[in-house]
Amino acid sequence: KGPEIERFPGYLFQSLAFDFQNRSFEPLLVTLDPAKNRSIGLVTHGGQEFNLVLSGRVRVVLGGKSVDLGLGDSIFFDPSIPHGQLALDEAEASFLTVITRDYPTDIHEKKESLC
Numbered sequence: 601k602g603p604e605i606e607r608f609p610g611y612l613f614q615s616l617a618f619d620f621q622n623r624s625f626e627p628l629l630v631t632l633d634p635a636k637n638r639s640i641g642l643v644t645h646g647g648q649e650f651n652l653v654l655s656g657r658v659r660v661v662l663g664g665k666s667v668d669l670g671l672g673d674s675i676f677f678d679p680s681i682p683h684g685q686l687a688l689d690e691a692e693a694s695f696l697t698v699i700t701r702d703y704p705t706d707i708h709e710k711k712e713s714l715c
Contacts, residue, residue, distance in 0.1 A: 610633045610637025611631075611632060612631040614629040615627075625647075626701060628696070629654075629694060630685070631693075631694045632658065632686065632693045634692060637686055640661050640685065643682070643684060647679060648679065648700045649698070649699045650676045651675050651696070653670060654694045656671075656694065657670050657688040657693060660684075662677055662681055662683045663683070
């Protein structure tokens with residue numbers, strides 16, 4: 601089990617490859633807590649990003665658009681576009697995110713917040 605970090609309110613990140621040296625991508629399990637995750641904080645970073653919903657429902661905001669994803673749904677996008685995720689239905693949600701490693705050490709730089 602990898603270390604868990606709450607980088608933003610309601611976003612719990614767990615590294616799935618924390619002890620693998622020189623990896624070219626970062627696989628993370630992300631759990632969204634609806635009690636703390638009521639608005640979407642948009643972030644940007646380099647690389648490419650893939651999200652796969654493992655439980656619950658997740659709203660993904662990408663630029664000025666949003667898409668609601670359910671169990672088994674996925675999205676692949678350019679994370680230099682401001683983006684964020686929100687748990688729907690007042691229920692916890694989780695997703696696998698895989699981010700390529702051509703980004704700065706701090707992969708999530710908060711840019712703005714939407715309600």
